Amino acid sequence: MRRRGLVLVFALAAACRRAPADRYPAASVVLVSIDTLRADRLALYGYAKGATPHLDALGREGVVFEDAYSHCPLTLPAHSSLLTGLLPPHHGVRDNEGFSLAEDKRTLATRFRAAGFETGAAVSAYVIRASTGLSRGFDRYDDALPIDPAVEALAAQRRDGAQSVDSLLGWIDARPARGRFFAFLHLYEPHAPYLPPPAYQRLGDPYDGAVAYADELVGRLVARLRERGRLDGVILAVTADHGEGLGDHGEQEHGLFLYREAVHVPLVLRLPGAARGGTRIAGTLAQVDIPATLLDLAGLPADGMDGRTQRAVIARGTVDSRPVYSETFFPRYHFGWSELLAVTDDRYRYIQAPRPELFDARKDRAERANLAPQRAETVRAMAGWIENALGRVGAAAPSAVPADVAENLRALGYVGGTARLGSTSGPLADPKDEVGAYEAFRRAGALHDGGHDEEAVRELRRLLADSPRMVDAWHLLGLALFRMGRTPDAVAALDKVVEIEPTHAGAHLALARIDAIEGRPDHAARHAQLAAATQPGPGFETLAELMLRANRLPEA
Incomplete structure (x- = not known):
């Protein structure tokens, strides 16, 4: 009897350990x-x-x-x-x-x-x-x-x-x-x-x-x-x-x-x-x-x-145990390179890319040995999980440019009206192959932040020679050139940003500042309105400043 009682006690204790955590309706x-x-x-x-x-x-x-x-x-x-x-x-x-x-x-x-x-x-x-x-x-x-x-x-x-x-x-x-x-x-x-x-x-x-x-x-x-x-x-x-x-x-x-x-x-x-x-x-x-x-x-x-x-x-x-999905469209939206998708489970981590990667989640936590060439069936299974769970995952389609935005773009001499997604006419670059370019862009940003604009411009010119649609690099180049007093070159770089991405708020804000300084208030106001379409706070703030300068207090 005593032994049976001990068994019951241990069984109850084990059951308690397996019981779900409490709910806390007052917490x-x-x-x-x-x-x-x-x-x-x-x-x-x-x-x-x-x-x-x-x-x-x-x-x-x-x-x-x-x-x-x-x-x-x-x-x-x-x-x-x-x-x-x-x-x-x-x-x-x-x-x-x-x-x-x-x-x-x-x-x-x-x-x-x-x-x-x-x-x-x-x-x-x-x-x-x-x-x-x-x-x-x-x-x-x-x-x-x-x-x-x-x-x-x-x-x-x-x-x-x-x-x-x-x-x-x-x-x-x-x-x-x-x-x-x-x-x-x-x-x-x-x-x-x-x-x-x-x-x-x-x-x-x-x-x-x-x-x-x-x-x-x-x-x-x-x-x-x-x-x-x-x-x-x-x-x-x-x-x-x-x-x-x-x-x-x-x-x-x-x-x-x-x-x-x-x-x-x-x-x-x-x-x-x-x-x-x-x-x-x-x-x-x-x-x-x-x-x-x-x-x-x-x-x-x-x-x-x-x-x-x-x-x-x-x-x-x-x-x-169930797979976890991850994604990054950052390389696609900002540089025109391929997006990456990933699946993680208790056994493997799979990264879907132009050159896919598969890592042993237990033995290779540093992810140095790509097993994809040797484990083709596992790669197919994990890629299939993404499609079965989420359908065909793609970059979000750009929003249609509103009529007033398109009108402002045309008035400023810009042609076109959609945000970029990167070219889809051919295979997109694998971010693994472009990490050097990405880090060069980061170095240029650090040089600019540190006030070393001439060095930043040199770095960016080299980078854009190989990656001419890197919109963030054109934007940074425009900011650096403007700070150096090379206004026509700065405008050309910022215009390139707008050519690639018509509603780029940062470029329009910079162009609004330049137009205001150069005595083109109407152009400055249009750029500020364009910036406000995607970044209302800074866009309308810039617009209000322009109205105040023009002594148009009610509109400000």
Whole structure:
């Protein structure tokens, strides 16, 4: 009898361990996204050189998912997946530029607010400003960035994450003690240029220093929640939108490739009361599973999502194995090279490219040995999975140019009216073969940012001789030439941008400035209107400045 009783006790204990994690219908939810954070640069994932004590502590109190993967190595598309639970082909945001989240896409904030939650966010970079559509459903979405006049590209504007933390904590502190809220925090510290505070420059590697500062900011958030007695009533998730190349396959930053370093992201989930603390979950998990899991843990439905809740596997310690899809159209949209698609499962990582690649996910985590030539059947199966799961994945068709935009283009002497997708008349270049050109473009950008415009122009001229449709290089060339006082050459370069991409906001803003200086206010206003078609904020601001200069106060 005693033996039978012991067997029953052990059986019950095992059943409890396998039972799904609890739902927390009274809990609030906090989601933290640390931009550009590689999982393998954290001690939680085996890295020994950094300094991330706050994330380490959070891992001890929470559940660590070992193999979470992003769907895109770009900030806006990845956050669109994180906040909707939809894959990029389904939410429609395929690049940081020229896309916004459609109004019919439900966000986490929309769902939480419909369930009675108050919703607030604070973000640290222009690229996920409110006008992208990510603010939908938030009662408060703080994207108030101080504009740095030394930074020419609006997309590069950012703020110290401490400001975002303080903003969000102020909003949380103002919430009623018994009320439920959903809070979203976005930190940008690990994104280039890496600018760690002096205290973290001792780490030597600027990226590690930036990660360490982001860790400190997460620590501030957790400490305040703990001090206010809120932490144990919160479901807290900390993750990243994507990783960073750091030269592992020739790419220093991100966007061009889909190797592991660009899409493997950390995920730590702290449950109320630190339930299941110290658990590690093995197995491939999709970024879209994160919002589905948060909703389910909060007792809400996650219908209409591509993601699946992981609540039931937290106790089991292993996720249900299924492939994860990733994509990047960055090389296609910006340089006219081929897009890349990828599939990740527990056994292999497949990258669909003009020359496909297949890596052993268990034995070759650095992804150095391409098995595609020897494993043709596996390649066909994984390529077939993409088509079966998502249909024929292609670049989003360019939007038709509105009549008023086309009229302004014609008035300025431009012919044509569609955004670029790169030539499809022949095979597109494999980004692997063009990484040298891409890094040359990055070097030219660094030279320009550092005030070395003559060297930047030389680098860009060499680059454009081989890649004449690299629109971003023409744009940078125009900016550098203008700053050097070579206005006619600058206009010629910027006109080339508009020839390739008629609605390129950056080129039109630069041409508006030049026309204003050269005494052509009507042309300047048309360029500002064209910029406003895709970038309303800076476009209308420039237009207002032009009206003020012309003493047309009512129109301004």
